[in-house]
Amino acid sequence: MKKTITFISGIALLSVIFALVGCSSSAPEAAKTEATAAGASGPMGASGHSIKKYPMQGKVLSLNAAEKSARIDAGAIGDWMGPMTMNYAVKDAADFAKLSAGVTINATVFVDGDDFWVGEVNVAGTSAATGK
Ligand SMILES: [Cu+2]
Known part of the structure; x- marks a missing residue:
């Protein structure tokens, strides 16, 4: 039973991560892009x-x-x-x-x-x- 709950929690966490990544650029990526574009x-x-x-x-x-x-x-x-x-x-x-x-x-x-x-x-x- 504990295993099942852990599995479901994992799915829920993945869903949240996917939702966050899906519709906006991630902060680390934005920071990286900004650093790269600093000279532009x-x-x-x-x-x-x-x-x-x-x-x-x-x-x-x-x-x-x-x-x-x-x-x-x-x-x-x-x-x-x-x-x-x-x-x-x-x-x-x-x-x-x-x-x-x-x-x-x-x-x-x-x-x-x-x-x-x-x-x-x-x-x-x-x-x-x-x-x-
Ligand atoms: Cu989008």
Whole structure:
């Protein structure tokens, strides 16, 4: 019985770790990246760190006009995020205007500390099959 409880605890712990790693970069990794980029001359963001840019390819699933955010099913985004569906702020109105449900995009993810958003949007194609 004790063994079973230990096993279940292990699963729960793994789940927590996976959840933490899944949707944000780990602190040690961020620290390492920052140290590596110390000599680089990126623009400073609000966080005081230089803003990092990652190419992203994804499909827009839905839009939230009030929040100017998009739910995007994206492939791996550099070493920042694995392939997953999540919400991204789209800060630039011109970029947001290019988006609609069903389109596939090539874009850039900007990461400023804990803040991130999508910009430099290019619509790569529309999915006529979904007809949205
Ligand atoms: Cu994520």
